Amino acid sequence: MTENAPPTLLKIDRLGGQGDGIADTPAGPVFVPLTLPGETVRVRVQDGRASDIEIVEASPERIAPVSPHYGECGGCSLQHWAAGPYLDWKREQVRLALAREGIETEIEPTVAVPAGTRRRLALHARRGPDGRVVLGFKARKSWRLVEVTACPVADPRLVSAFPALTRVAEAFLEHPKSAPTLHVTLTLTGLDVDVTGVERKSGRLSRDRQMQAIRAANIADLARLSLAGETLAMMRQPTVMFGPATVPLPPGGFLQAVPEAEAAMTERAVAAVKGTRKIADLFCGSGAFSFPLATVAPVLAADSSAAGIAALKGGIGTATGLRSITAEARDLFRRPLTPHDLKGCDAIVFDPPRAGAIDQTRQIVDTRASVVVGVSCNPQSFARDARVLIDAGFVLERVTPIDQFLWSSHVELVGVFRR
Structure with missing residues (x-):
């Protein structure tokens, strides 16, 4: 059907993995964004969209969205869905991913997180046709930028800083090819901002623009401003709490987006390893799991980020009552820890990037670990890694979906394996 063809009526049969409604038609599936199962819609169709x-x-499950940018901003694709069926759908996505690998287990109800709690945002900056700097998120399936003035997902302290962050962003628009993204993190000492996407071939940022950015950062009372991980100005060391420890966050360092989601993950990991003698924390970042785990037993921590490991080590002296933590910077994709490296570890926690950790998982198989906890932001790669463990004699006791990215199609999870 062409764009000029008359509209047609469709019935939405289901939701796809990206959160779009799908109408199954004789010509194939049609993807209909911002719709719900059971709804009847009038649309124009081209190339299956x-x-x-x-x-x-x-649908009786449709509710009023709470964001003024809903439908235009690409951040929230499911804000129109009632909480109960929305959370059930996320749980079902985990079940489907496991089923593709032939895995059945107990899947707990999805852990919800409240609105207004996200502490990390990636804000894109562009100069509009009128020369004004625009800060916001990309539109759905588009490079077009939607200026954002409110965000019900984000912590209100981030939203209130948008005007000041716009002035910071202006300094990084020196070159016409620059497309800066401000990675903004709310820390215990204030906002930490790392800027990426600045044109490099032209010599990156001139000294004048660096000084402009630093002045704007001071006016905005940022804790730190950095450019692609290199600090431009630090008024206060950005810190976060991991368990009982206060950890200095490295510029551009990884941090779970929502504290409540991180707490749900760590609670389940700690509960699973109770009674063990030594724990390995793989892909440990700056120690989000390492410090809570060290309340149970000594921890061997490893991650490819040298800055993250340095931050973890910097937090060790800030807490009392912890068992020992040994931390190593190591690329676990190229050089996974072997059974020899993991000797004595009877519990292993791993939280890899979206691609999963297939090579490291194969090494875990030959250790003497009795319990393994997998934390993942990608149910598909988790299921693939889980298959390796199950084939080696582990039992996947249960999986807990966690809705860290509210009103999106993304779902995170914690899975507990025992030999």
């Missing part, structure tokens, strides 16, 4: 969408018969 719908446009000019009109809701003819709404």
Whole structure:
């Protein structure tokens, strides 16, 4: 059907993995964004995607969205869905990912996180046709930038800083090819901002623009401003709490997006390893799991980020009552820890990037660990890694989905394996 063809009525049969409604038609599936199962819609269809969408018969599960940018901003694709079925759908995505690998286990109800709690945002900056700097998020399936003035997902302290952050962003728009992104993190000492996407071939940022950025950072009372991980100005060391420890966050360092989601993950990891004698924390970052785990037993921590390991070591002296933590900077994709390296570890926690940790998982198989906890932001790669452990004699006792990225299609999880 062409764009000029008359509208057609469709019934939404299900939701796809990216959160779009899907109508199964004789010509194949049609993807209809911002719709729900059971709804009747009037649309125009081209190449399997719908446009000019009109809701003819709404689902009883449809609710009013709370963001003024809903439908235009690409951040929240499921804000129109009631909480109960929305959380059930996320749980079902985990079940489907496991089922593709032939895995059945107990899947607990999805752990919800409240609105207004996200402490990390990636804000894109562009100069508009009128010359004004615009700060916001990308539109759905587009490079177009949507200026954002409110965000119900984010911590209100981040939202209130948007005007000041816009002035900071202006300094990084020196070159026409620059497309700066401000990675903003709310820490215990204030906002930490790391800027990426600045044109490099032209010599990166001139000294004048660096000074402009530093002045704007001071006016905004940022804790730190950095450019692609290199500090431009630090008024206060950004710190976060991991368990009982206060940890100095490295510029651009990884941090779970929502404290409540991190707490749900660590609570389950710590509960699973109770009674063990030594714990390995793989892909440990700056120690989000290492410090809580060290309340149970000595911890061997490893991560590819030297800055993250340095931050972890910097936090060790800030807490009392912990067992020993040994930390090593090591690329676990190229040089996974071997059974010899993991000797004595009867519990292993691993939290890899989205790609998973297939090579490291194969090494875990030959250790003497009795319990393994997998934390993942990608159910598909988790299921692949889980298959390796299960084939080696581990039992996946249970999986807990965690809704860290509210109103998106993303779902995170914690899985507990025992031999």
